[in-house]
Amino acid sequence: MSGAWLLDGVLLLAVPAIALASLLSRRVLPALAAFVAYGLLLALVWMRLGAPDVALTEAAVGGGVTGVLLIGAAARLLMPAAAAPPGWPLRLLTALLCLGVTAGLAVAVLALPEPAPTLAPQAAEQLAATQLGNPVAGVLLAFRAIDTLLEAVVLVIAVIGIWGMAPDGAWGGRPGPVQPRLADGSVALLAMLLPPVGIVFGIYLAWVGADAPGGAFQGGSILAAMWILAWLAGLVRPPRIDSLALRLLVVAGPALFMLVGLAGFVVADGFMAYPAAWTKPVILLVEAALTLSIAVALCLLVAGWPMRRARA
Amino acid sequence: MSVMLDLFSVLAVLGGCFFFVAGTLGLLRFPDTLSRLHALTKADNLGLGLIVLGLLPRAGSVLGGLKLVLAWALVLLAGAAVSQVIARLAGREGPAP
């Protein structure tokens, strides 16, 4: 693979350059554009590190959905003219300390033990029992299932936290600012053409994650992105936050996961243990529920807190 | 035959890269938003199209080639819609400072 060093060299130069561009840019919108590009370049780095699942997640969540969130906020936040920028002694001191942190991490990276400790052999051994083909899916849904459960719960907690910021009179309204139906038709056209493709793609990505790179998070974020696109074009309104259906959708994934985990006490060895004969169907069921909940939670995390009282 | 295909791939990808370089140059050097958009759309449509064309002979299967073309079509669609919006906003704001 003689050409790969060229790609590696370009990435090793481009990623810090774009990070610097984002930090040093004078206006916020170019900084955000650089940040989205940073996410996409990082996805390429993840591919070079042999982690396609992470590359998909970084591109979708780290670059895409975070970018939408930040750009939407930048459009609404008034950035007052900054107070006097910190003087050069403080900046020099901070730069030296950050350099120290970088140096410490670099030393740690170069001093990593050889041969590298790894759990890959154990994962490979146990993967056959889960009947999954994708080792990362095996880790997420079987070996370290409790981490994934807690992560799904973190999403629910974040949604609750954001809803809790609603002004008292606005509780129960529809989250987020009103998105007017866009006057020029191009974004509305995009929002009508792209979601069917995106929904198929998202479901496919979640489904194929059992045996190939993909999974609930990646597929769920594509589904969320399609809804967010339609929302930004003014084609759909978010449901009211006191709607039971919405709340059920948000908790369905983690609740089902938790139930399956508790059922493990009864039908298998313990918490989060799957019964041997039913492992793959149960995992797929949990992954489907998780995909749905993750998509809904991501949409709500981008939409935000209700700003006005619900009218009907 | 495979030498011809490789040559075609190399030429097409190089052509695509040329359009990307030209588009980036335009983004950096053109004076206002509309002309920068003009440069960028050349990179999107022609540059990516040539690169996809050049990679088609190297795709493993017909399905792989179709996926490459789908990627290009999606970029075209998104680029077209976004360019329209940016251009409309730029026209409203007037010439950039």
Place this chain on the structure above:
Amino acid sequence: MSIASAYGLLGAVLVGLGLYGVVLQAEPLRRILAFNLLGGGIFLLFGVMARRGAGAGFSGDPVPQAIVITGIVVAFAATALAVHLLLRLQAARDEPVPPEEPRA
């Protein structure tokens, strides 16, 4: 130096850059942005561990990769919370202060 170590150094550089931005950026939104840059660097360090743990037919140790996927989603949740807090603070600045409630 292997390619994994090179990317590890890249991660260290990104951590330093992100940390500088978190400490010194004036606007809160740009601090959140720098925090995400910092997060990307930290995840890269995990990714280097994963790459070095390649074996048993996998291109990387799947456990750190799964942890990074979890981390990316949790970092997004934290970013969303922080951003919406900023928006809420701004809205609170614009709202008229309600009259103080009489003590019960």
